[in-house]
Amino acid sequence: xxxxxxxxxxxxxxxxxxxxxxxxxxxxxxxxxxxxxxxxxxxxxxxxxxxxxxxxxxxxxxxxxxxxxxxxxxxxxxxxxxxxxxxxxxxxxxxxxxxxxxxxxxxxxxxxxxxxxxxxxxxxxxxxxxxxxxxxxxxxxxxxxxxxxxxxxxxxxxxxxxxxxxxxxxxxxxxxxxxxxxxxxxxxxxx
Amino acid sequence: xxxxxxxxxxxxxxxxxxxxxxxxxxxxxxxxxxxxxxxxxxxxxxxxxxxxxxxxxxxxxxxxxxxxxxxxxxxxxxxxxxxxxxxxxxxxxxxxxxxxxxxxxxxxxxxxxxxxxxxxxxxxxxxxxxxxxxxxxxxxxxxxxxxxxxxxxxxxxxxxxxxxxxxxxxxxxxxxxxxxxxxxxxxxxxxxxxxxxxxxxxxxxxxxxxxxxxxxxxxxxxxxxxxxxxxxxxxxxxxxxxxxxxxxxxxxxxxxxxxxxxxxxxxxxxxxxxxxxxxxxxxxxxxxxxxxxxxxxxxxxxxxxxxxxxxxxxxxxxxxxxxxxxxxxxxxxxxxxxxxxxxxxxxxxxxxxxxxxxxxxxxxxxxxxxxxxxxxxxxxxxxxxxxxxxxxxxxxxxxxxxxxxxxxxxxxxxxxxxxxxxxxxxxxxxxxxxxxxxxxxxxxxxxxxxxxxxxxxxxxxxxxxxxxxxxxxxxxxxxxxxxxxxxxxxxxxxxxxxxxxxxxxxxxxxxxxxxxxxxxxxxxxxxxxxxxxxxxxxxxxxxxxxxxxxxxxxxxxxxxxxxxxxxxxxxxxxxxxxxxxxx
Numbered sequence: 001x002x003x004x005x006x007x008x009x010x011x012x013x014x015x016x017x018x019x020x021x022x023x024x025x026x027x028x029x030x031x032x033x034x035x036x037x038x039x040x041x042x043x044x045x046x047x048x049x050x051x052x053x054x055x056x057x058x059x060x061x062x063x064x065x066x067x068x069x070x071x072x073x074x075x076x077x078x079x080x081x082x083x084x085x086x087x088x089x090x091x092x093x094x095x096x097x098x099x100x101x102x103x104x105x106x107x108x109x110x111x112x113x114x115x116x117x118x119x120x121x122x123x124x125x126x127x128x129x130x131x132x133x134x135x136x137x138x139x140x141x142x143x144x145x146x147x148x149x150x151x152x153x154x155x156x157x158x159x160x161x162x163x164x165x166x167x168x169x170x171x172x173x174x175x176x177x178x179x180x181x182x183x184x185x186x187x188x189x190x191x
Numbered sequence: 192x193x194x195x196x197x198x199x200x201x202x203x204x205x206x207x208x209x210x211x212x213x214x215x216x217x218x219x220x221x222x223x224x225x226x227x228x229x230x231x232x233x234x235x236x237x238x239x240x241x242x243x244x245x246x247x248x249x250x251x252x253x254x255x256x257x258x259x260x261x262x263x264x265x266x267x268x269x270x271x272x273x274x275x276x277x278x279x280x281x282x283x284x285x286x287x288x289x290x291x292x293x294x295x296x297x298x299x300x301x302x303x304x305x306x307x308x309x310x311x312x313x314x315x316x317x318x319x320x321x322x323x324x325x326x327x328x329x330x331x332x333x334x335x336x337x338x339x340x341x342x343x344x345x346x347x348x349x350x351x352x353x354x355x356x357x358x359x360x361x362x363x364x365x366x367x368x369x370x371x372x373x374x375x376x377x378x379x380x381x382x383x384x385x386x387x388x389x390x391x392x393x394x395x396x397x398x399x400x401x402x403x404x405x406x407x408x409x410x411x412x413x414x415x416x417x418x419x420x421x422x423x424x425x426x427x428x429x430x431x432x433x434x435x436x437x438x439x440x441x442x443x444x445x446x447x448x449x450x451x452x453x454x455x456x457x458x459x460x461x462x463x464x465x466x467x468x469x470x471x472x473x474x475x476x477x478x479x480x481x482x483x484x485x486x487x488x489x490x491x492x493x494x495x496x497x498x499x500x501x502x503x504x505x506x507x508x509x510x511x512x513x514x515x516x517x518x519x520x521x522x523x524x525x526x527x528x529x530x531x532x533x534x535x536x537x538x539x540x541x542x543x544x545x546x547x548x549x550x551x552x553x554x555x556x557x558x559x560x561x562x563x564x565x566x567x568x569x570x571x572x573x574x575x576x577x578x579x580x581x582x583x584x585x586x587x588x589x590x591x592x593x594x595x596x597x598x599x600x601x602x603x604x605x606x607x608x609x610x611x612x613x614x615x616x617x618x619x620x621x622x623x624x625x626x627x628x629x630x631x632x633x634x635x636x637x638x639x640x641x642x643x644x645x646x647x648x649x650x651x652x653x654x655x656x657x658x659x660x661x662x663x664x665x666x667x668x669x670x671x672x673x674x675x676x677x678x679x680x681x682x683x684x685x686x687x688x689x690x691x692x693x694x695x696x697x698x699x700x701x702x703x704x705x706x707x708x709x710x711x712x713x714x715x716x717x718x719x720x721x722x723x724x725x726x727x728x729x730x731x732x733x734x735x736x737x738x739x740x741x742x743x744x745x746x747x748x749x750x751x752x753x754x755x756x757x758x759x760x761x762x763x764x765x766x767x768x769x770x771x772x773x774x
Contacts, residue, residue, distance in 0.1 A: 070289065071287030071288045072612065073555045074287045075551065076287070077372070078370040169453075172453045
């Protein structure tokens with residue numbers, strides 16, 4: 001051991017060179033990182049006799065996918081979660097999911113506002129989702145000739161009639177949607 | 192000085208040795224009260240019995256870096272006057288889900304003893320401890336002087352626990368909740384701070400997900416004139432942030448809320464104005480959803496920043512360039528690898544004072560993204576003072592790391608994570624041995640090292656031979672044989688913490704560390720080749736070590752799949768769950 005002198009030529013260590021494994025990933029070492037529910041899969045070949053090892057044997061020589069390794073790479077769960085969520089958001093083009101309730105319906109739905117380019121499309125989407133008829137929007141009279149009126153809660157917490165403001169402004173301020181029954185909504189449409 | 196007055200004996204006076212004391216107790220007390228570093232106090236206590244006694248009576252802060260290395264009874268018996276406790280529990284690999292739930296590190300047994308022994312406890316800093324809501328409530332109710340609570344990477348509590356703290360801690364100066372496994376039940380815990388609480392200096396709730404009452408927050412910030420650290424969560428938007436800044440221009444550290452908002456130009460000016468009044472701001476963090484649209488509001492303070500934490504913001508190289516070109520005084524920088532090599536070139540160009548860089552991966556499994564060897568080299572070229580690096584990358588070369596070592600010989604912390612396990616040098620296909628060899632050979636001050644990539648026993652031989660100041664070592668998917676670990680255990684005299692996973696190190700390697708374990712804090716080995724017999728042997732040799740095996744369900748009984756070895760004066764754990772076997 002002490003024959004290696006101080007002028008360590010990092011690239012010229014003849015003795016150890018023969019012991020270096022220059023194999024590509026996918027050779028012996030590599031497959032050992034596969035995690036199954038069985039533990040300790042770093043066994044030597046002589047111990048590979050038992051039947052439970054046949055599965056391990058096969059998996060030993062298939063290239064591992066990174067997803068299979070527990071706790072790797074070493075990033076704290078908290079950080080992993082927030083970064084993953086953000087990545088998914090950007091993949092979806094920053095989808096804007098808002099809750100949608102309809103008076104009388106037993107549960108709420110969720111809707112991605114980014115899927116729509118205009119109020120017309122949104123209304124169509126709502127009508128399909130809730131199997132209701134919302135009707136046409138009139139600037140003066142609100143939604144005429146229908147049983148249902150779409151409203152939304154804006155950033156300030158106020159309930160507004162859907163359709164008054166430009167679409168872009170609407171989607172940036174809409175926090176949630178509520179489809180009200182016309183009879184209840186009367187107050188909103190009156191100016 | 193008259194020797195008689197100070198009680199110092201002078202050689203040759205013939206004074207009775209048995210009656211001589213070195214210094215009067217009062218003198219020692221006064222002197223020791225000026226010594227705050229734990230290390231220094233530990234040294235002081237070793238000088239002689241008198242010094243030990245005076246020191247232990249005057250110690251105000253104790254750091255217990257492994258909660259099972261000592262019992263609360265022993266701690267309180269030795270140090271009766273503690274006001275501040277730092278307590279760390281689980282092995283670090285618990286952060287990466289390698290330790291089962293309910294493993295332990297419960298803070299309650301400590302609180303039970305402290306309630307009687309340290310009724311005047313003021314500060315509690317917890318890391319990787321299991322903390323329940325009941326414990327938080329117990330803390331809030333039993334320590335009238337309680338001032339500062341900090342929790343990092345803890346789990347088991349919810350916002351209900353925070354409600355208890357807010358309600359009952361009348362003198363609270365610090366509430367610092369970071370990256371914990373917290374059950375965020377919402378419920379507006381912040382509103383529980385009473386109207387007459389004005390003592391808050393540090394408030395960090397950046398990692399809580401639910402909304403808090405902005406009115407309550409505004410009122411709190413407004414009346415706590417000594418507030419110097421404020422880190423809000425993602426639910427606070429820019430406009431609200433602006434309002435808070437106007438109320439607290441004295442802030443030294445700020446964690447923003449979300450940048451996702453369409454601001455009217457009036458608001459943007461208002462925000463810029465608010466930032467420009469914060470002349471003391473040196474740390475900025477969070478930056479959720481930041482884009483070039485509203486990033487400029489922080490430009491007024493960039494010139495003063497020493498720490499910029501962008502690790503929650505998926506910004507690209509252009510955004511980073513804009514900020515960094517204005518932040519010439521930066522000492523510490525945390526980013527996400529979405530900034531790419533181009534972003535790191537900007538780091539090298541603009542941050543000559545940089546000492547610490549951390550680059551986190553946005554998506555560990557996507558080969559296309561991220562940073563590479565060239566980014567790392569670029570930083571090392573432009574930042575000669577760099578001594579701390581944490582770098583997640585998809586690929587690396589030996590040549591790059593060798594260059595980095597030459598450019599930055601002062602590394603104290605070198606943590607390189609090549610995300611594909613056992614990945615070789617992508618240009619030469621060789622192992623990464625020479626890379627880490629260069630680091631340990633050149634960086635003589637190296638204290639902490641995390642290795643990755645394809646590594647043979649040679650890498651460990653280098654570490655054992657050169658890394659004489661190494662204290663913490665993390666190894667994964669590396670090495671060829673027991674020799675690897677043996678090199679390290681025999682060669683590195685200052686080892687404190689060693690954590691190893693998925694390496695072909697067996698019993699012989701485990702036992703090679705016998706002489707080291709006495710001075711080490713802990714050893715973790717998982718998915719290696721260690722057997723129960725090997726562990727038993729180790730336990731027999733060293734009685735003051737706890738050799739614990741965490742059993743997996745199924746699996747071979749002869750194997751010790753997860754081994755945690757640590758020195759202790761408290762004996763075997765009394766609270767060990769059934770799957771933890773102490774040998």
